[in-house]
Structure formats: C-alpha cells, structure tokens
Amino acid sequence: MLQDYHAYDASEQAQVQEMQHFIKxxxxxxxxxxxxxxxxxxxxxxxxxxxxxxxxxHRKLNRWLQLGGHADGDPDLLRVALxxxxxxxxxxxxxxxxxxxxxxxxHPIPARGxxxxxxxxxxxxxxxxxxxxxxxxxxxSKALAWVELNQVIQLNADESMRRMVAKTLSQTSNHxx
Numbered sequence: 001m002l003q004d005y006h007a008y009d010a011s012e013q014a015q016v017q018e019m020q021h022f023i024k025x026x027x028x029x030x031x032x033x034x035x036x037x038x039x040x041x042x043x044x045x046x047x048x049x050x051x052x053x054x055x056x057x058h059r060k061l062n063r064w065l066q067l068g069g070h071a072d073g074d075p076d077l078l079r080v081a082l083x084x085x086x087x088x089x090x091x092x093x094x095x096x097x098x099x100x101x102x103x104x105x106x107h108p109i110p111a112r113g114x115x116x117x118x119x120x121x122x123x124x125x126x127x128x129x130x131x132x133x134x135x136x137x138x139x140x141s142k143a144l145a146w147v148e149l150n151q152v153i154q155l156n157a158d159e160s161m162r163r164m165v166a167k168t169l170s171q172t173s174n175h176x177x
Contacts, residue, residue, distance in 0.1 A: 037121055038071065096126070
C-alpha cells in the first residue's frame with residue numbers, strides 16, 4: 001500500500017520514504033517489542049458531511065489526536081486502525097471511506113517507565129461514523145470529542161494534523177462541485 005501511496009507534499013513524501021526504509025530494515029516492524037520504533041495504525045474519523053472529526057485527548061501524551069494504536073504483530077494496518085477506533089470510541093459502526101492510505105506520519109513517543117523514547121511509524125486511514133451516536137472513552141483517553149475541522153488546529157497545530165485537515169477540506173470541496 002505504501003508503494004502506491006501519493007504523498008500530499010514533500011514533507012510527507014520524505015516520511016513515506018523513511019517508513020519504506022524502516023520496513024525493509026526491520027522484519028519485526030509491526031511489533032512494539034522493537035524498541036527503536038514500530039508501525040501503528042490510526043483512524044481519521046469524519047462525520048457524514050466531513051465537517052467534523054473525532055479526536056481523543058490522549059491520556060499518556062496529554063494531547064488531542066486521532067484514534068489509533070499499535071499493530072501488535074498485525075500487518076493489516078487498516079484492520080488495526082478500525083479495531084483501535086472501535087475500542088477507543090465505543091462506536092461499532094465505523095466505516096472505511098477508502099481502502100487506501102489517507103496519511104503517513106513518523107513522530108517520537110517520549111520515554112515512559114521502562115519504555116524508551118521511540119518512533120511511531122503511523123499509517124492513517126479515513127473512516128466515517130455517525131456523530132450523533134454516544135461515545136464511550138476507554139482508559140487511554142481523558143476525553144473524546146467531535147471537533148469542527150476549523151477548530152482542530154486550535155487543539156493540536158502539528159504539521160500532520162494540519163495536513164489531515166487540509167486533505168479533508170479538499171475532499172469536501174470536491175464533493176460540493
């Protein structure tokens with residue numbers, strides 16, 4: 001999937017290339033036991049109109065982020081992202097809007113306890129869910145919220161969040177034509 005993915009910009013393209021190198025160099029890249037880093041799967045979940053996105057206030061990182069988590073040996077990162085989204089939101093009816101990659105990001109995770117600082121090689125997928133259904137946060141989250149796209153950057157202004165918002169807005173614009 002990564003070979004067929006077309007990056008949004010030069011920054012994301014550099015991360016795609018770094019991720020491809022990492023995967024080739026580490027046969028255990030889907031295992032969190034690989035302490036330098038590992039692949040993760042994330043879900044960018046939008047409502048039907050693509051005007052809101054579901055974010056979690058991550059307990060350990062104390063930041064607003066998309067839902068997602070560790071592959072734990074599963075090389076199907078779309079399946080990983082869906083599983084994590086369901087576990088972290090309590091929503092069962094989460095539907096992939098495309099079977100291809102939506103976004104790619106590599107980011108550091110700080111050391112915690114016996115776990116050293118490491119990298120998450122995060123592959124993100126686009127999903128849709130009903131934003132009127134009740135949410136049920138799990139232990140990994142301080143809170144869950146449907147956030148208006150134009151408000152996301154106020155909660156988290158990271159480059160990757162800005163990029164996913166821009167991608168969503170461009171898809172919404174295309175759907176309105």
